[in-house]
Amino acid sequence: MKQIAKKLGGFLLVLAVATTSCKKTGNPNVEADHAAITTLTLSFSQNGTVVSTATFDDPDGFGGNAPVRFDSLRLAANSTYNMTVTLQNKTSGTVTDMTEEIRRAGNQHEFFFIPTNGLTFSATKLDRDINGFPLGFNNSVTTGAVSNGNMLVKLMHKPLLKGPNDAPTVGHSDIEVNFRTFIQ
Amino acid sequence: MCNKAVTCLLLFVLLMGCAVPITAQRVLDTVVVQANKAVSFTGVQDVLTQKSIQLRSGESLGEILQQLNGVQVLQTGTTIFKPVMQGMHSNRVLIMNNGVRLEGQQWGSEHAPEIDPMVAQKITAVKGAAAIRYGADAIGGVLLVEAATPSQNQPLKISVNTGYFSNNRQWNANVYLSKGSKNASYWVQSSFKRGGNAQTPQYWLGNTGLKEWNASTGWEYKKNNYTSSLYGSIFTTSIGIFDGSHISNTTDLLAVIANGKPLLNYDFTYQINRPNQEIQHYLLRWKQTWRTASNATWQLTTGYQENRRREFDASAIAPGQPELALNIGTATIDGAYNFTRQNIKTTLGAFGMRQQNVWSGRRFFIPNFEQYNAALYAIRQHSFRTSFLEYSVRYDYRWMQIFRNRNNVISSENRQFHNVSGAIGFTQKLSTRWNLTTQYTLAWRPPGINELFVNGLHHGSATVEIGDSSLRSETAHKFHVQANYTNADSTLQIEAQFYTNFIQNFINLEPVLPPTLTIRGAFPTFAYKQANAWFTGLDASVTKQFSTHWQVKGLASLLYAYNTTTQNWLMQMPANRFQLITQYNVKNKANTGFGLRILHVAHQSRFVPGQDYLPPPPAYTLMGLDVVTSQKLAHTQLQWSLTINNVFNTVYRDYMNRFRYYADEMGRNIQVRCKIDL
Numbered sequence: 001m002k003q004i005a006k007k008l009g010g011f012l013l014v015l016a017v018a019t020t021s022c023k024k025t026g027n028p029n030v031e032a033d034h035a036a037i038t039t040l041t042l043s044f045s046q047n048g049t050v051v052s053t054a055t056f057d058d059p060d061g062f063g064g065n066a067p068v069r070f071d072s073l074r075l076a077a078n079s080t081y082n083m084t085v086t087l088q089n090k091t092s093g094t095v096t097d098m099t100e101e102i103r104r105a106g107n108q109h110e111f112f113f114i115p116t117n118g119l120t121f122s123a124t125k126l127d128r129d130i131n132g133f134p135l136g137f138n139n140s141v142t143t144g145a146v147s148n149g150n151m152l153v154k155l156m157h158k159p160l161l162k163g164p165n166d167a168p169t170v171g172h173s174d175i176e177v178n179f180r181t182f183i184q
Numbered sequence: 185m186c187n188k189a190v191t192c193l194l195l196f197v198l199l200m201g202c203a204v205p206i207t208a209q210r211v212l213d214t215v216v217v218q219a220n221k222a223v224s225f226t227g228v229q230d231v232l233t234q235k236s237i238q239l240r241s242g243e244s245l246g247e248i249l250q251q252l253n254g255v256q257v258l259q260t261g262t263t264i265f266k267p268v269m270q271g272m273h274s275n276r277v278l279i280m281n282n283g284v285r286l287e288g289q290q291w292g293s294e295h296a297p298e299i300d301p302m303v304a305q306k307i308t309a310v311k312g313a314a315a316i317r318y319g320a321d322a323i324g325g326v327l328l329v330e331a332a333t334p335s336q337n338q339p340l341k342i343s344v345n346t347g348y349f350s351n352n353r354q355w356n357a358n359v360y361l362s363k364g365s366k367n368a369s370y371w372v373q374s375s376f377k378r379g380g381n382a383q384t385p386q387y388w389l390g391n392t393g394l395k396e397w398n399a400s401t402g403w404e405y406k407k408n409n410y411t412s413s414l415y416g417s418i419f420t421t422s423i424g425i426f427d428g429s430h431i432s433n434t435t436d437l438l439a440v441i442a443n444g445k446p447l448l449n450y451d452f453t454y455q456i457n458r459p460n461q462e463i464q465h466y467l468l469r470w471k472q473t474w475r476t477a478s479n480a481t482w483q484l485t486t487g488y489q490e491n492r493r494r495e496f497d498a499s500a501i502a503p504g505q506p507e508l509a510l511n512i513g514t515a516t517i518d519g520a521y522n523f524t525r526q527n528i529k530t531t532l533g534a535f536g537m538r539q540q541n542v543w544s545g546r547r548f549f550i551p552n553f554e555q556y557n558a559a560l561y562a563i564r565q566h567s568f569r570t571s572f573l574e575y576s577v578r579y580d581y582r583w584m585q586i587f588r589n590r591n592n593v594i595s596s597e598n599r600q601f602h603n604v605s606g607a608i609g610f611t612q613k614l615s616t617r618w619n620l621t622t623q624y625t626l627a628w629r630p631p632g633i634n635e636l637f638v639n640g641l642h643h644g645s646a647t648v649e650i651g652d653s654s655l656r657s658e659t660a661h662k663f664h665v666q667a668n669y670t671n672a673d674s675t676l677q678i679e680a681q682f683y684t685n686f687i688q689n690f691i692n693l694e695p696v697l698p699p700t701l702t703i704r705g706a707f708p709t710f711a712y713k714q715a716n717a718w719f720t721g722l723d724a725s726v727t728k729q730f731s732t733h734w735q736v737k738g739l740a741s742l743l744y745a746y747n748t749t750t751q752n753w754l755m756q757m758p759a760n761r762f763q764l765i766t767q768y769n770v771k772n773k774a775n776t777g778f779g780l781r782i783l784h785v786a787h788q789s790r791f792v793p794g795q796d797y798l799p800p801p802p803a804y805t806l807m808g809l810d811v812v813t814s815q816k817l818a819h820t821q822l823q824w825s826l827t828i829n830n831v832f833n834t835v836y837r838d839y840m841n842r843f844r845y846y847a848d849e850m851g852r853n854i855q856v857r858c859k860i861d862l
């Protein structure tokens with residue numbers, strides 16, 4: 001019995017060594033997603049002056065709390081605008097610009113702006129990636145007659161897939177936001 | 185690569201012709217039915233022998249376990265298989281690796297068990313009351329994986345298994361060495377496999393390659409009444425996740441479903457790209473047994489295991505870095521005292537466990553935690569002349585500290601769970617032919633870490649999952665009735681296991697409204713909620729021996745799983761399955777056998793319409809063929825086997841495959857194996 005106790009003691013020692021607390025457990029990694037896109041802003045300008053913006057803002061990122069801001073878009077009928085897209089990450093509590101990061105990986109990304117419900121809206125991409133394929137951070141927008149509808153903004157991620165004339169279904173969606181739009 | 189396969193096949197056909205019989209043992213004999221065991225045993229369980237495991241070498245543990253009646257799989261594509269018992273999986277099925285609870289990230293439905301099946305001499309599926317011995321949380325059942333111990337003075341034995349699978353051009357090899365002396369024995373094992381993209385009957389599945397390397401060893405020392413045994417294992421794997429499953433929102437998912445097949449065309453490659461998983465599991469176990477003069481035994485089992493999981497998403501922000509890494513370390517200790525007085529065997533035991541989990545990467549899924557578990561248990565078994573009684577009681581306590589970091593603010597919370605569980609079982613020998621076992625088990629399971637804290641997108645299913653940190657433990661009331669019949673000359677064996685399981689506070693994912701609005705679109709949302717659930721089913725088998733050469737076996741596995749709170753069927757439950765296995769061992773050539781397997785999986789009609797993107801797929805029937813032969817060359821024994829799965833290259837999808845939205849199941853797979861015993 002004494003011998004058993006002795007051996008048992010030995011194993012408890014081994015166990016104690018094996019289980020020595022890992023300091024990392026109590027010092028957890030930040031839960032913010034450093035590569036997330038939480039905020040999308042469309043800015044419409046005429047002659048260098050911003051005349052209209054629309055923002056989708058979900059600062060805690062995917063899941064969690066609901067978006068804090070989801071604007072409708074209002075544009076004048078029969079007009080031409082310059083539309084730029086800005087992306088931000090707010091998950092860590094501070095605002096990080098993601099526009100440049102995605103633009104740098106432009107050969108894997110492309111924006112699409114798709115009007116629905118008879119919305120008289122059309123966008124032409126003005127910028128190109130390093131391969132000369134369309135990107136969509138900078139666009140020329142033309143509106144037609146007075147109409148209401150939705151304008152779907154899609155950012156497609158397509159590593160190794162991107163071509164010059166892709167349909168909006170190629171790749172997978174990094175962004176899919178449907179702005180309620182009024183052309184007045 | 186293909187040439188080698190043809191050469192291998194030719195060699196196989198050649199050797200078949202000149203095979204020489206050596207043993208009278210049947211080569212094909214899949215699952216042992218415990219029907220004609222003596223009345224000393226109330227276990228509702230099935231055993232898979234080494235022979236059946238080795239005839240499937242190169243497959244994963246989950247795939248091999250499907251040979252056991254009542255064990256199904258939850259699949260993620262063609263590379264990840266999780267065992268399902270009585271409709272339950274993940275945290276509700278416990279796997280014991282040579283006496284130690286396998287502790288990894290087993291809560292995840294796309295996390296396969298980290299065990300090399302080639303380690304096992306036998307695998308037991310414990311469905312009934314005996315499960316209490318291993319842990320109260322095993323509401324679905326326990327799988328015991330046990331390695332062999334070389335016998336005393338056994339000369340050095342070397343055994344080599346090699347195999348080639350046509351479907352994904354997989355190569356695999358396993359080497360096993362064992363030796364025993366008067367007081368000591370050891371064995372060493374290592375296996376390797378590498379497969380490329382798998383193919384359905386019509387197209388390749390991009391990025392479904394896999395690479396695995398495992399090693400294990402066991403050492404045993406015996407002197408007088410003392411036995412000490414060491415067991416160590418390393419499991420390392422790299423698995424590709426089907427590229428076509430990479431979708432980031434509902435629109436993408438609906439586009440693939442509408443297309444009826446993957447949107448891209450793929451080719452064959454061994455290359456594994458993102459998305460993929462890399463997992464390493466290390467385990468060390470020390471077991472000691474002392475036998476006292478009065479024939480009582482003390483047993484102490486200590487174990488330490490470390491599981492490293494790295495998940496690489498399709499879109500790499502930092503190439504080479506995993507988006508999610510989880511590192512979990514677990515120390516366990518189990519002490520048991522066994523003694524027998526007259527016809528009563530008593531086991532008293534204590535169990536302790538410490539675990540810590542650390543995550544890193546940029547995709548938060550579950551928080552860091554540290555947990556301690558303690559348990560005390562007592563089991564008593566009475567053997568009477570024609571009956572057997574077993575009862576057990578167990579107390580479990582779990583203390584858990586959770587650590588989070590939101591915006592650089594570290595917070596910590598504590599959760600504790602404790603419960604009493606127990607079981608009682610009675611086996612009665614009704615006649616020389618009939619045995620009847622009835623059992624009642626009270627079991628409980630504390631909520632898993634994911635059920636408490638998950639909040640985000642479930643990759644591959646385009647759904648948002650929300651945990652609930654206030655979840656309580658589940659309590660299960662489980663009833664088993666097992667009837668065994670064996671006729672006078674044992675040529676007919678019938679086994680029927682009926683179960684019904686009432687679970688209070690069953691933790692289940694239920695749809696919630698409205699859908700979650702994100703920058704990637706709106707997602708259907710599911711939250712972990714508690715409800716009362718009722719599982720009932722039947723696992724039955726009939727084995728008929730027509731002559732010493734012919735054997736036919738029929739298997740049926742039925743399950744009804746119902747949420748009694750919401751009065752709806754529970755989703756993602758295995759459909760009814762039926763199997764017919766015919767085995768023929770060639771006359772005068774007992775070492776050559778043929779097998780024909782027919783599997784029918786019914787359509788799962790028990791689901792809630794509108795809760796899934798795609799209703800359960802139609803029923804399907806598959807055929808499999810096996811040919812085994814062996815021969816002796818000098819001191820070497822060679823065993824060749826040919827297995828064809830999905831002989832007719834049937835196009836089908838299975839409801840239990842989480843990738844059924846994206847692609848069909850694997851097509852025909854011709855597997856050639858060679859086993860050499862030196």
